[in-house]
Amino acid sequence: MLSKLSFISLNTFYFTRFIINLVVFLCLLLCVFNSAFAQTKIILGTTKDTKGSPVEGVSVILPNIGKGVSNSNGGFTIEYPAAKGFPKKVNVEKEGYSLVDYEMTRNGLNIQLREVNRTLKGQVFAQRNAPLAGAEVIWKGVNYEKSVRADAVGNFYMEIPNDKSVSASSKFIINGKSVNGKFFSYDAKKNEVKIVLSGDLANPVLKEKKPKEDKTKKEETKTEIPDTTATEQERINLEKVVNDLELQKSLLAEQGYKIRDQMEKIANQLNGSNVTPQEKSRLRRELEALANKLIENETAFEAAQAETRKLMDKIRGLLYEKDSITTAFTEKIEEVEKEKEMARLQMIIAGVVALLLLVVAGGAYFFSRKINKQNEDLEKSNHDLNQAKGELETKIDEIQQLNKEVTTKNQKITDSIRYAQTIQEAILPQHIEFEKGFADHFILYSPKDMVSGDFYWMANHYTTEGQKTVVAAIDCTGHGVPGAFMSMIGNTLLNEIVNQEKIFDTSQILTRLNEGVKKSLQQNDLSNDDGMDVCICTIHFNSDETAQVQFTGAKRPLYYFQNSFLQTLKGDTKSIGGRDRKNKPFTTQDLYLMKGDILYLMTDGFSDQQNSDNKKFGTTKLLEFLEKRATLPLSVQREELYDELKTYSWGVEQRDDITILGLKI
Numbered sequence: 001m002l003s004k005l006s007f008i009s010l011n012t013f014y015f016t017r018f019i020i021n022l023v024v025f026l027c028l029l030l031c032v033f034n035s036a037f038a039q040t041k042i043i044l045g046t047t048k049d050t051k052g053s054p055v056e057g058v059s060v061i062l063p064n065i066g067k068g069v070s071n072s073n074g075g076f077t078i079e080y081p082a083a084k085g086f087p088k089k090v091n092v093e094k095e096g097y098s099l100v101d102y103e104m105t106r107n108g109l110n111i112q113l114r115e116v117n118r119t120l121k122g123q124v125f126a127q128r129n130a131p132l133a134g135a136e137v138i139w140k141g142v143n144y145e146k147s148v149r150a151d152a153v154g155n156f157y158m159e160i161p162n163d164k165s166v167s168a169s170s171k172f173i174i175n176g177k178s179v180n181g182k183f184f185s186y187d188a189k190k191n192e193v194k195i196v197l198s199g200d201l202a203n204p205v206l207k208e209k210k211p212k213e214d215k216t217k218k219e220e221t222k223t224e225i226p227d228t229t230a231t232e233q234e235r236i237n238l239e240k241v242v243n244d245l246e247l248q249k250s251l252l253a254e255q256g257y258k259i260r261d262q263m264e265k266i267a268n269q270l271n272g273s274n275v276t277p278q279e280k281s282r283l284r285r286e287l288e289a290l291a292n293k294l295i296e297n298e299t300a301f302e303a304a305q306a307e308t309r310k311l312m313d314k315i316r317g318l319l320y321e322k323d324s325i326t327t328a329f330t331e332k333i334e335e336v337e338k339e340k341e342m343a344r345l346q347m348i349i350a351g352v353v354a355l356l357l358l359v360v361a362g363g364a365y366f367f368s369r370k371i372n373k374q375n376e377d378l379e380k381s382n383h384d385l386n387q388a389k390g391e392l393e394t395k396i397d398e399i400q401q402l403n404k405e406v407t408t409k410n411q412k413i414t415d416s417i418r419y420a421q422t423i424q425e426a427i428l429p430q431h432i433e434f435e436k437g438f439a440d441h442f443i444l445y446s447p448k449d450m451v452s453g454d455f456y457w458m459a460n461h462y463t464t465e466g467q468k469t470v471v472a473a474i475d476c477t478g479h480g481v482p483g484a485f486m487s488m489i490g491n492t493l494l495n496e497i498v499n500q501e502k503i504f505d506t507s508q509i510l511t512r513l514n515e516g517v518k519k520s521l522q523q524n525d526l527s528n529d530d531g532m533d534v535c536i537c538t539i540h541f542n543s544d545e546t547a548q549v550q551f552t553g554a555k556r557p558l559y560y561f562q563n564s565f566l567q568t569l570k571g572d573t574k575s576i577g578g579r580d581r582k583n584k585p586f587t588t589q590d591l592y593l594m595k596g597d598i599l600y601l602m603t604d605g606f607s608d609q610q611n612s613d614n615k616k617f618g619t620t621k622l623l624e625f626l627e628k629r630a631t632l633p634l635s636v637q638r639e640e641l642y643d644e645l646k647t648y649s650w651g652v653e654q655r656d657d658i659t660i661l662g663l664k665i
Contacts, residue, residue, distance in 0.1 A: 022356060043078045043087070045109030046070070050100065055113055059093040088650055096162040101642075104651075115162040120191055124154040124174055127198035130295050131155075131302070137195075138173040141166070153298050166193055245308045252301040259294045263287060417481065421450045424484055427491050429458040436460050437469040437539070439595075440664040442638035446605075446645075447657050453483020454603050454657035457494050461504070465540065470498050470509070471663065472536035475556070475603035477577075479657045482530075489520050490532055490576075504538045506552035507586040510576065514554075514586075517577035531577025535601045547665050549591040549599070559600040559623065560591060566600075566627035597665045598630060605658035606641075611648050634662045 047058040047070040054074025061067050065087045066080040090102045090111065097113040104110075120139070126132040131154030138147040144164055150156040166186040172179040172195055184195040266287045270280060434441040437460055447454065453476040461468045472494070476486035493516040497503050503512065513534070521528050535556035540548045551558045553571015560567055569589050574580060593599075607619040625644065629637050641660065 022360065040079050041082045043068075043080070043109055044107075045076055045078075045111060046074045047076065047092070047094075047111045047113060048074055049097075050112060050114050055094065055097060057094060058097070058111070058113065060109075060111065061091040061093065062087040063089055063091065089647065102646075117159045118162055118191060120158040120160050120166070120193065122156050122158070122193040122195065124150050124156070125194070125196040127196070131298060132174070132197065135174050136176075139166070140171045140173065141169075153302055165191075241311055245304050245311070249301060249304045249308070252297055252304065256294060256297045256301065259290055259297060263290045263294070266290070417450050420481070420484060424451055424455070424487065427488075428455060433458055433460060434663070437467065437471075437541070438663045438665065440634045442634040442660075442662040444606075444638050444641055444658065444660040444662075446642075446654070446659075447479070448605075448654045449480040451481060451484035452657045453477065453479040453487060454605065454659040455487040455491060456601075456659055456661055457491060459494075459498050461498075461502070466543070467541045468504050469539045469541070470504060470506075470536070471539070471601065471661065472534055473556070473601040473603055473659050473661055474535075475533040475605070475657070475659070477530040477532070483657065486530060486532065489517060493517065493520075505588070506536050506538050506550050507588045509536060509538075510534060510552050510554055510586045514576045514580075521577065523577060523579065529578040531575045533603070534576055535571065537599065537601070539599075545595040545665075547593045547597075549593055551589045551591065552586050554586070556603070558589075559602075559626070560593065561598040561600070561627070561630040562593065566623055566630060568623075593665045595665055598634075599663045599665075600626060600660065601663075602660040603657065605656040606645065606660060609645065609649050609655050609658070610652060612650070612652055617645075617648055634664060637662055 043062070045060065045068075047055045047060065049055055054070070054072070056070055056072045056074065058070040058074075058076070059067060060070065060076050060078065062078060062080070066078045068076040068078040070076040090099070090109070092099045092111060092113065094113065096115055096118055098116050100112040100114050102109065102111045122137070124132040124135045124137060132150065133152045133154060135150045135154065135156075136147065137150055137156050137158070138145065139158060139160075141164055144161070146158055146160060148156045148158050165188065170186075172184055172193075174195060174197060177197065179195055179197065183197065184193055186193045266283050269275060270283050270287070275283070428445075431441075431443075434443075437458075443456065445452075445454070445456065454474065455476075456471075456473050458469065458471045461470070474487070474490050476483045476490060478486070490513070493513050494509070496516075497509050497512045501512075503509055513532075517531060518524060521530060523529075532554065533556045534552075534554040535558055536552055537558065538550045540550075542548070549560075551569055551571075553569070555573065555575045556571050558569040558571070560569070569591070572584070572586055574584050574586065604619075607617055607622050609617050611617075625641070626637070629640055632640075645658070
């Protein structure tokens with residue numbers, strides 16, 4: 001059978017070489033054609049909230065790359081030139097939402113958002129055009145109440161949850177007086193409310209001017225250059241009007257200062273002891289006239305301010321319209337050029353293909369007789385190939401069955417690890433325990449795998465000497481499942497030593513922990529060097545809001561921020577567990593902290609994280625980063641740490657488990 005196949009191959013050698021050369025030529029032609037148009041990349045992604053629900057209308061911005069907007073399913077698409085490279089940062093814009101996290105996976109860019117508060121803007125009027133200064137404003141909604149105080153011209157700003165809005169059933173209380181829907185108007189688009197205490201909403205102050213509809217229609221042309229001269233002239237005219245309004249506002253503000261100064265002088269004269277009743281009456285009339293004049297001045301100032309805002313909005317609209325027209329024209333020109341290029345390439349390809357088809361037809365006729373003879377020989381060989389095919393299919397079925405068994409076992413293992421992750425998360429201290437002992441705190445906990453070799457531990461105890469809090473950050477040998485087993489052993493031993501035996505001395509705690517790990521792992525009998533690196537503190541809170549801190553470290557230091565500097569206490573060179581031939585004892589170090597000082601306990605995962613150049617973040621850089629931000633709220637510190645980690649390790653797998661605790665006295 002091999003001799004027959006060799007004979008067939010020899011006869012078809014020249015024909016096969018001709019076909020291969022033809023196919024190579026066509027492939028090269030198609031590659032040239034595709035390279036002219038396939039110069040863009042596409043990024044797909046989704047936007048979801050913390051509950052996993054899609055968020056619509058989110059503007060996703062990749063700096064120097066491009067922008068996309070999510071649809072009703074939370075999906076978005078960003079197309080950008082390949083020459084711009086790979087995006088390194090993500091920004092989002094969506095009213096009522098802020099960015100929590102983002103991750104680039106095989107399925108695309110996954111973005112997580114959370115809802116934030118909105119600002120309700122409003123103004124209170126006593127009557128007609130008279131703003132009510134300094135009024136106490138209380139808004140009562142459904143299961144919600146909020147109060148603020150208005151400024152000198154009745155304006156107020158109120159922070160409300162994103163899911164709350166003013167409705168017909170809402171109620172406002174102004175200086176103790178209840179105001180129903182008849183006396184206030186609400187603009188849902190601008191989230192603004194206007195309240196008048198006397199009269200109704202026919203008050204001219206509350207009326208909104210409706211812009212006239214532009215009924216002119218723009219004629220569309222294919223490649224004609226649009227005329228934007230009129231739009232540009234209108235923008236220049238509007239800018240002149242805005243400048244005049246700004247000058248008018250400055251004059252009104254200066255006039256208001258002068259009126260207040262005169263009112264203050266008259267008030268001082270009224271308080272004088274040598275003023276006659278007639279003189280007091282005259283001064284009161286002047287004071288009342290000045291007050292009315294001040295109200296008119298403030299009203300005119302607010303009107304000028306509102307007119308300025310409207311004109312600025314119109315200017316922005318004109319600029320946007322100009323940019324839109326220019327962009328549309330440019331896109332149209334590019335589209336026409338692409339169509340011309342496409343038509344030219346299609347004509348060239350059609351001619352080449354037609355010529356090649358003629359050549360192929362001639363060659364096919366020439367070789368058809370030889371191919372018919374070769375087919376007879378191939379049919380004889382086909383029987384043998386079918387037998388081999390049957391045997392191969394049998395082997396494939398066996399492999400597929402084995403693959404199913406492996407998949408099932410892998411799923412069971414994954415489910416077990418997920419359950420272990422749930423157990424490990426359950427033993428970690430809750431945030432409420434930290435709130436009992438500290439004014440503020442943050443926890444940055446990022447396992448490398450589903451389960452972690454890092455864990456943190458805390459216990460609050462109330463003794464006759466006062467409150468004592470024991471807190472620790474522990475880095476076990478390895479990560480993943482082996483590290484998780486070690487963390488369970490460490491957590492159990494710490495509970496026994498501190499919570500049951502009431503041992504608070506940090507050196508004794510680590511001594512007992514070291515003995516317990518060696519006993520649990522039988523390290524005195526077996527060649528097992530697994531262990532833990534620990535940073536542990538016992539904090540004794542005093543009645544004068546100060547604290548005494550006792551620290552012991554097993555190959556881990558303690559960092560603390562005091563007197564505007566980040567300082568370090570080095571731990572012992574001895575670890576927990578493993579073989580210790582020198583058998584050195586653990587030592588303690590004491591600190592005296594004031595209110596506002598901060599403790600930082602951490603493992604080495606953050607400082608050991610590498611970037612795309614295989615360069616570690618480093619302890620020095622981490623400490624400088626913390627020192628610059630130590631005065632910020634701890635929640636902000638955590639967010640900036642997390643963002644820095646994401647930016648530094650973009651496109652690189654996490655190297656180790658990461659744990660950082662920030663605790664403010």
